[in-house]
Amino acid sequence: MTARAFTGENGDEDVTIKILFCGVCHSDLHVAKNEWGFTNYPVVPGHEMVGTVMKVGSDVKKFKVGERVGVGVIVGSCKKCESCQQDLENYCPQTIFTYNSHYTDGTKTYGGYSDMIVVDERYVLRFPDNLPLEGGAPLLCAGITVYSPMKYYGMTEPGKHLGVAGLGGLGHVAVKMGKAFGLKVTVISSSPKKETEAIERLGADSFLVTSDPAKMKAALGTMDYIIDTVSAVHPLLPLLSLLKLNGKLVTVGLPDKPLELPIFPLVLGRKLVGGSDIGGMKETQEMLDFCAKHGIAADVEVIQMDYINTAMERLAKSDVRYRFVIDVASSLSQ
Amino acid sequence: MAMSSENEHPVKAFGWAARDSSGHLSPFKFSRRATQEKDVTFKVLYCGICHSDLHNVKNKWGITSYPVIPGHEIVGVVTEVGTKVTKFKVGDKVGIGCMVGSCRSCANCKDNLENYCPKMILSYGTKYYDGTITHGGYSDIMVSDEHFVIKIPDNLPLDGGAPLLCAGITVYSPLKYYGLDKVGMHLGVVGLGGLGHMAVKFAKAMGLKVTVISTSPNKKEEAMDHLGADGFLVSRNIEEMQSAMDTMDGIIDTVSAVHALLPLIGLLKTNGKLVMVGAPDKPLELPVLPLLLGRKIVGGSGIGGIKETQEMIDFAAKHNIVADIEVIPMDYVNTAMERLLKADVKYRFVIDIANSLKPI
Numbered sequence: 001m002t003a004r005a006f007t008g009e010n011g012d013e014d015v016t017i018k019i020l021f022c023g024v025c026h027s028d029l030h031v032a033k034n035e036w037g038f039t040n041y042p043v044v045p046g047h048e049m050v051g052t053v054m055k056v057g058s059d060v061k062k063f064k065v066g067e068r069v070g071v072g073v074i075v076g077s078c079k080k081c082e083s084c085q086q087d088l089e090n091y092c093p094q095t096i097f098t099y100n101s102h103y104t105d106g107t108k109t110y111g112g113y114s115d116m117i118v119v120d121e122r123y124v125l126r127f128p129d130n131l132p133l134e135g136g137a138p139l140l141c142a143g144i145t146v147y148s149p150m151k152y153y154g155m156t157e158p159g160k161h162l163g164v165a166g167l168g169g170l171g172h173v174a175v176k177m178g179k180a181f182g183l184k185v186t187v188i189s190s191s192p193k194k195e196t197e198a199i200e201r202l203g204a205d206s207f208l209v210t211s212d213p214a215k216m217k218a219a220l221g222t223m224d225y226i227i228d229t230v231s232a233v234h235p236l237l238p239l240l241s242l243l244k245l246n247g248k249l250v251t252v253g254l255p256d257k258p259l260e261l262p263i264f265p266l267v268l269g270r271k272l273v274g275g276s277d278i279g280g281m282k283e284t285q286e287m288l289d290f291c292a293k294h295g296i297a298a299d300v301e302v303i304q305m306d307y308i309n310t311a312m313e314r315l316a317k318s319d320v321r322y323r324f325v326i327d328v329a330s331s332l333s334q
Numbered sequence: 335m336a337m338s339s340e341n342e343h344p345v346k347a348f349g350w351a352a353r354d355s356s357g358h359l360s361p362f363k364f365s366r367r368a369t370q371e372k373d374v375t376f377k378v379l380y381c382g383i384c385h386s387d388l389h390n391v392k393n394k395w396g397i398t399s400y401p402v403i404p405g406h407e408i409v410g411v412v413t414e415v416g417t418k419v420t421k422f423k424v425g426d427k428v429g430i431g432c433m434v435g436s437c438r439s440c441a442n443c444k445d446n447l448e449n450y451c452p453k454m455i456l457s458y459g460t461k462y463y464d465g466t467i468t469h470g471g472y473s474d475i476m477v478s479d480e481h482f483v484i485k486i487p488d489n490l491p492l493d494g495g496a497p498l499l500c501a502g503i504t505v506y507s508p509l510k511y512y513g514l515d516k517v518g519m520h521l522g523v524v525g526l527g528g529l530g531h532m533a534v535k536f537a538k539a540m541g542l543k544v545t546v547i548s549t550s551p552n553k554k555e556e557a558m559d560h561l562g563a564d565g566f567l568v569s570r571n572i573e574e575m576q577s578a579m580d581t582m583d584g585i586i587d588t589v590s591a592v593h594a595l596l597p598l599i600g601l602l603k604t605n606g607k608l609v610m611v612g613a614p615d616k617p618l619e620l621p622v623l624p625l626l627l628g629r630k631i632v633g634g635s636g637i638g639g640i641k642e643t644q645e646m647i648d649f650a651a652k653h654n655i656v657a658d659i660e661v662i663p664m665d666y667v668n669t670a671m672e673r674l675l676k677a678d679v680k681y682r683f684v685i686d687i688a689n690s691l692k693p694i
Contacts, residue, residue, distance in 0.1 A: 083604055091604045091629060245442060245450045251622055261620035263610050266634025270450065273632050275625030
């Protein structure tokens with residue numbers, strides 16, 4: 001497989017990358033199965049990739065051959081709009097996604113389940129030396145997806161109480177980052193069997209099972225913020241009730257139907273529900289550096305390329321702790 | 335043994351109360367406590383009719399205890415102050431809004447957020463510290479702890495100023511809290527009633543561009559020529575709504591009926607804020623993808639603390655902001671309630687208590 005239907009040309013601002021590892025994001029599964037209705041087949045998924053620079057264009061300033069780099073969810077944007085000018089390329093109306101998207105010349109974008117990729121340097125991340133490649137790859141989507149709202153919504157004051165709803169790819173990284181910010185972290189989950197894992201391995205301070213009415217009641221009005229990573233349709237009222245006055249519920253999961261939003265709790269407690277979508281390039285770099293500094297990497301199961309379909313089936317059943325990462329370099333031969 | 339409303343306190347008082355969930359109001363003799371050392375007693379001159387009064391008298395929220403004297407947009411003149419009162423004197427023009435008590439010691443109270451105190455005492459229909467039920471401003475006198483009394487600046491008309499005490503603070507507080515108060519920002523206001531028209535006036539005074547969003551095309555001239563709105567969108571007009579997508583920094587949504595949020599979220603720019611101050615009694619549908627794609631929020635807000643209410647009144651006095659009102663005599667109140675139900679008022683009824691509330 002080749003990353004892009006191209007002549008092998010590397011533009012002046014482009015970097016050619018040999019892909020070493022690529023994380024399997026749940027979005028890859030949604031797109032592969034056309035669950036969002038806009039998949040353009042054939043599609044090569046993968047937007048959590050790390051690799052080494054093979055070639056740099058003549059105007060490239062940030063990277064040299066041999067450096068370790070990463071590519072995440074976007075490979076292009078208009079560069080001119082207000083969002084792009086504020087380093088918020090992810091909110092540009094003309095964002096070009098790493099896969100299943102089109103460049104301005106009409107060519108399709110293909111993602112990281114492949115041996116190499118050519119990307120404009122603006123959308124390439126410097127991969128810190130002390131971050132493991134396999135565990136660091138998922139940070140390029142899962143990591144920034146929770147880091148960005150934690151910063152934007154002010155979830156970084158040491159001592160405050162963060163709830164993390166859902167313990168999967170996004171959730172487990174949110175727990176690690178929450179602890180690194182000095183927060184008290186409670187995992188909110190429908191699966192009681194995740195408790196030991198959450199507390200002993202991930203370092204959460206407590207664990208709340210949503211189906212335990214007594215425990216949920218005892219936790220009412222105790223949290224300053226909640227990151228909601230759950231993609232299935234689920235009730236918001238119990239989560240809103242866990243928030244204190246001025247509390248913030250931020251949703252980063254993507255349910256495919258609208259959720260029910262009760263308004264009284266918002267009015268009576270001046271609470272809000274907000275969204276967030278990955279992050280801009282500057283913030284993604286900041287996040288990688290933060291993770292390197294605090295020793296944060298994803299918990300991964302490394303697989304060979306030919307295991308991918310089984311991995312997707314297991315992912316659909318949330319049977320992974322907590323991200324599959326494809327060892328592209330050793331299992332995808334030319 | 336429960337005392338009758340007339341005898342539970344030493345000072346005779348008179349008002350109009352609802353006695354059952356028909357919500358019909360009629361003359362009612364009751365009593366007020368004597369002025370305690372921290373109390374301010376005032377003769378009520380005007381009282382605004384808030385839509386909450388209507389919900390309450392008809393027991394729409396299931397919490398009403400009859401008989402109930404509504405009214406929480408109350409203004410008047412001080413007649414007596416307690417020995418330890420420092421902020422007011424006889425003759426001062428004052429007002430009371432939605433609250434007459436709170437615990438005064440919790441974190442919210444200490445942060446001037448008495449409205450979020452779990453033990454907050456409403457101006458009517460709530461148990462006071464002495465165990466009696468509070469009675470509101472459709473009455474001849476009010477007695478309140480001075481902490482919850484608002485000073486009305488001399489240049490603010492009392493009749494047009496009364497609705498500020500609930501409608502005013504209800505829209506002012508979220509404009510400040512959600513940062514929708516900066517010159518040049520673009521604010522949408524959904525619903526043009528008691529709350530909505532106040533939001534337009536405050537936002538214009540703060541230097542914002544304001545667009546009213548309404549289901550009624552016939553409110554356009556009023557909104558733009560009279561209230562000073564810069565734009566008007568008919569929410570059912572898909573083309574108009576689409577052409578305004580991605581243009582607003584924030585929206586104050588005053589609509590209490592169940593309604594669609596998706597078109598409103600679409601009007602917001604990236605990082606935009608949709609603030610709910612109306613309270614639909616059923617959940618609304620929240621489409622999650624638009625929130626994510628634009629990093630937008632849906633938040634709520636409910637009235638404001640006492641300090642902020644005073645700040646709002648002072649701001650209104652400075653900028654000559656009053657509500658647009660229809661002054662009515664006390665005995666018109668039931669008809670007013672029927673008209674209010676149909677939103678047939680521009681934009682608040684205010685009862686001329688002093689001149690029309692006559693003891694039976």
